[in-house]
Amino acid sequence: MRNVYVVGVGMTQFIKPRATREYNEMGLEAAVKALNDAGVTYDQVQFAACGYVYGDSACGQRVLYQLGMTQIPVINMNNNCSTGSAALWQASSVVASGTVDCALALGFERMQRGSITAVWNDRPDPLGPVNEVMHQARGKDEKASDAMQIFGNAGRARRNPRHLAQIAEKNHRHSAKNPYSQFRDVYTLEQIEQSPMLFYPLTKLQCCPTSDGAGAVIVASEDFVKKHGLENQAVQILAQEIATDSPNMLSADSIEWAGADMTRRAAAQAFKKAGITPNDVQVVELHDCFSANELITYDALGLTAPGKAHTLIDSGNNTYGGKFVVNPSGGLISKGHPLGATGLAQCTELVWQARGWAGDRQVPNVKYALQHNLGLGGAVVVSIYKKANGKACQPRTAYNPAVEARTITKEDFQKAASKTRAPILDAKL
Template identity: 55%
Template sequence: MGKVYVIGVGSTKFDKPRGQREYDELGVEAAVKALIDAGVTYDKVETAAAGYVYGDSTCGQRVLYQLGMTGIPIVNVNNNCSTGSSAFVMAVNAVAAGQAECALAVGFERMAPGSLGSAYKDRLPPMEGTHRQLVEIENSKNYSTKETGPGAGRIFGAGGLEYCERYGAKQEHFYKIAAKNHLHSAKNPYSQFRFTPTWQEVGNARKITRELTLPMCSPTSDGGAAAVVASEAFVKANGLEDRAVEVAGWALTTDAPLLYDAKSRIELTGADMARRASKKAYAMAGIGPNDVQVIELHDCFAPNELLTYDALGLSKPGEAHHIVDRGDNTYGGKWVVNPSGGLESKGHPLGATGLGMIFYLTLQVRGEAGDLQVPNVRNALQHNLGLGGACVVSILRKPEFWKKGSTSAQRYGYNVANEVRGITKADLNKVRARQHSDYVPVKVADQARL
């Protein structure tokens, strides 16, 4: 298995669903930015994976045909909230297996406002077993099973409650995690929210479920993100040693019998998937949790960030809340967790979320993260979870052949970490393949939109 490198990343701003931008516009903006960052055209891409949850069967083709109609394989991916990372793993695996020298992963989502819901009313929901198990567990503890609020929120809130009951954590720990993430996002121009409530204000905000208030919950979002990955031979042949970030370890896991057999609300949150994925990724990279400096993890609801500390091995089992007490999850602490603001504040467009994490972590490893930069990053870890279920953990680091060269600002024409711009027709034409149609269904501006 060959080594794999991220050579280009791109992202749109994650924003409140307003129906103002179509999914193909979001997807092509992210892909164009990633190709510009890599300094390659779409002609070089030999296979692509497109991730989205809400959409018809070939949305990826509609997005990528705007870059060229080169006949390459384009696979459409849906793995719930871990969709973007699943597309990333498909691209990485293609390069690692020698099936391609250069691959593209793009994720995008145009979402409806409000809580997540199924688009299908005529068939069984895939997570029926998890919801049924939650009701059975709460019945056995004499909790009310008439709780209102979004189903995913009830699951993660219940998982956090069990952690408190078993290990002595407090609701205040979850409030502090949410406040920390919102504070981080104040410096992130790509973030959907940039307000900075105190942890007390988080606790006193409007209730969404029994355990969760509004600032503890990730919003629905529109957005796109993309990554170009390549082999070492491709990197060196194209002079990309100043852009390449090694994908040192990665793993995609699904649920094991423990999900149901443990009769645990913590396990219903996908904790076991995260444990197994992180162990595999650490082993592949030859490192452990203490070797990581920066983490983007799946804080769809504030309790899941704390549960994930345990699952990733950042703490001994049952001691995750002490990380919050020590401030070891923010700047100046042992790790910086979700410097982007996390899902709670940055936003959560399902198909783009995992690739958005790769975007931020690639900038961190390169030292190009601007106001979000974590000092002395050697290893960066991504954790992206989808109930039902799938979990991806990836570890990024600088390769041994790294050399400092052109900055992303020089490639993009603006500071990619501290400034958000749309793409122009000139940007699109810069990276389009020679085999392309002049028909472009999306509206691309003559001048970059800020």
């Protein structure tokens, strides 16, 4: 298998659902930004994997035809909240196999307001088996979504609600420095604890908001990197593993209902493949859909010993000045969670961190970066990144996209669009 490198990233601001933008407009913006970041046009893209959860068939084509109808393979996928990273795994796998030299992973979402609910009520629920186990063991709360109950029950197993509030306080504080975050307000620990209780021990400020947004990543082979002079900005995907649930999901352990075992498997495989340990990592983007999931994921990823996740919080080793910086972007809790885009936004943040572009949220001395993106039902993707070389690089744009969120211009679009196949330009620019 060949080495694979991230050479271009881009994302939109994450915004409240149904605000002002359509999915094809947001998807185009993210794709254009990633292409311009890589300094290539859509003609160089040989394969595209497009992720979204809420949308009709072939939405990926609807987005990408705006850049040109080049007849490349376009795959659409839905893997719940891990959809964006699953698209990235697909794109990087196609490059690693030698099938293509340049691929695009694109994720976008336009969501309904309020808590996530089932769309299809006339067929079996994919989460039905674990929900049945949970409801029999813990009862059912008619006011809370099943996902909130799964993660809330996992939080109850850790027995100290304050640790969950401390995680939320950290992530809200981090988000204040991220121009792409849906929410950038900073809250005290007491404000988080005293916000409305949604499902004990989870208060409103410990739960991610539904969001609209898009993210895109260009991956390429080493030959492509050298041919296009991208060595200084390339970030290598040292390892990327996808895993699904084990039978532990149906056990009596509420932490396992939240997919902890598939995280353990993917993380162990990723670290083995990368040839490093969790102690070598400096920065982590972790799937904190609820503060409880961040807590139980610390030891599932190996950042702490089993059952000792709380020590990472008590010691301050999950934020700036500590051993790891977890969710410098603000995480899902503050940045937002447009399901198809989330994993690609995580990758984008880590690439900016690896390049040293992140401004006043920059993590010092980044050598290795770790990404965790989980979807119930279930699937998890764990990725480990390292900058290809230690040389500095500067943004190709007139501004630093890591610290300033701008929409694209017609000039940006024209740089990225196909030069051989006429695009269908119907999105707002």
